[in-house]
Amino acid sequence: MAKIRGAVKVDTEKCKGCSVCLGACPMGVLDLAKEVNGKGYNYCYMKDPEKCIGCASCAIVCPDGVISVYKVKVD
Amino acid sequence: MAELTINDIIKEENLVYKKTKVMTDNVMHYCPGCGHGTTHRLVAEVIEELGIQDKTIGVTPVGCSVLMYNYLDIDMQEAAHGRAPAIATAIKRVMPDKFVFTYQGDGDLAAIGTAETIHSCNRGENITIIFVNNGIYGMTGGQMAPTTLSGMKAVTCPRGRDVNTMGYPLHITELIAQLPNVRFVTRQSVHTPANVRKAKAAIRRAFENQKDGKGGLSFVEIVSNCNSNWKMTAVDANKWMEENTFKEYPLGDIKIDWEIQEGKISLRNRKLDY
Helix, strand or coil: EEEEEEEEECCCCCCCCCCCHHHCCCCCCEEEEEEEEECCCCCECCCCCCCCCCCCHHHHHHCCCCCEEEEEEEE | CCCCHHHHHHHHHHHEECCCCECCCCCCCCCCHHHHHHHHHHHHHHHHHCCCCEEEEEEECHHHHHHHHHHECCEECCCCCCCHHHHHHHHHHCCCEEEEEEEHHHHHHHHHCHHHHHHHHHHHCEEEEEEECCCCEECCCCCCCCCCCCCCCCCCCHHHHHHHHHHCCCHHHHHHCCCCCCCEEEEEEECCHHHHHHHHHHHHHHHCCCCCCCCEEEEEEEECCCHHHCCCHHHHHHHHHHHHHHHHCCCCCECCCCCCCCCCCCCCCHHCCC
8 A cells, every 4th residue: 555655844943833733743743852943942843754644734734834745655 | 665764755846835935935023823824824825826916915904913014925005003994995996906805903903993894894895804813912912902702811901801891802703794795704713724724715715705796895704812912832822712712702604605604693692691
């Protein structure tokens, strides 16, 4: 069965670490980083990249539109 | 098969979703988790999908979203506090082929601009009003708005809103829905992916209502949060909104194509409802 692998790219400098995307992700892929960005926010990153299905739920709730989503089909 | 790395997936041809080009690259000044950002993006996405970027004129309010013209790459006009529907009326009457929308908060639309709102809706101007309701004056530091929930604390009602002296939360959306010239009235929210998709469909419909020549005003209320002035984190504010605000302001379409949806408007009775 074809498997879907996804990945998100976060514009870490613009992320404000509101963590709305964390709750929106159905697979629990995202988490806030321990490091901070230039503005002092803990930006979001992929904690568990293997689990991402590229559903774009995180991206469509992101208030700052910093998430881009990519998806590929793996045989 | 060889292990697939993230860099193999992040390629232009695999792109599923990215920020629309109608939005500029400026960093938004909103607090982390504010619904304004999502609503801005939905408006921008709808404009891109309908291909009306060069034909859209937005009118910005006074309030948190006053700097909206920095974030959307379309023609925009700033209005005096609360007067956005009046400005939009003029723009639409002078240029009927343009898509005109106003974007207002609850202090702008439901308090200072009540007269402009009610009368432009009563005239049935063929414009779209996006109304972001977070139940508080956000920009000025969390004062009580007409839409503040009963018992909810704000800077100017530190013991909670007392309905006997301060009145009940103003349901301006239901008020407007009862005007005969208003075509489409809906209430949505943008805090979960499902709600965002519904809100986008509503905003799209509100813009499409401007091009079929039937006229009528379209009104989209977005129930939003104000985590800074509610003194909560973004996630807690969204949860609080689900538990409290949605009880006062239930989501759903209230009026579609001049037809009030069944059970959406009922006479509110002080003794029964509170």
